[in-house]
Amino acid sequence: MKVAVIPDAAMIIIPLIEKNGHEYISPTNFSKYNNNENEDPEDKLDRSRAPFTLYGDRILIGNKYTTNEVPSGVRGRLSLMDVIIQNADAAIILGHRPKDYKPMYDVLNELILFGGTGCINEHSLVINIMKNRDIPILELAHPKNQDEIIKLIDRVNDFLRNLDNYKGKKIIFNDDNLNIDLKERESEKIDLKEFNKILKKYK
DSSP states (O other), X not given: OEEEEESTTXXXXXXXXXXXXXXXXXXXXXXXXXXXXXXXXXXXXXXXXXXXTOOGGGGGGGGGGSOTTSOHHHHHHHHHHHHHHHHOSEEEEEOOOOTTOOOSSOHHHHHHHHOOOOSHHHHHHHHHHHHTSSSEEEEEOOOOSHHHHHHHHHHXXXXXXXXXXXXXXXXXXXXXXXXXXXXXXXXXXXXXXXXXXXXXXXX
């Protein structure tokens, strides 16, 4: 099955896809972990894929997902992501970094491991579109320490091993209880007396 990773190029997830017998699908294929493009760019770059093919009318592909009021940069990025939106049989979505996140590695390694969101508007639109498709989706909280990285890898492997059982089904696995913004929900509770005061105030 073809599996999309959002954000694209999150290398903590990509190698696990092929190890479990599935295909990693990317808008450019540049971030595929086992390519050899740096050895001989002229021979290895696939010029039949985006972004080399995004010219003329093809740059307008993203318009089918949004209205004209959406900035052109967002629509252009959606044109690039069209290959994922149309062809993915499953998706793995890594949540946003928490506010109190302390980087475990230097900036470059963080980017390589967890990918970058890039344009937040395009990122949110792609996730929303994917969630409306009949595909299985695994949502994961951004890991904050080594133990959480190990758990993330185990959960990704478990999802990929059972992926054939979910094929064609609209299932969203959100065991981390992420909210719509892909952030962990606040666990703070409001005291019952305080809640009643709020109700009386706005009654």
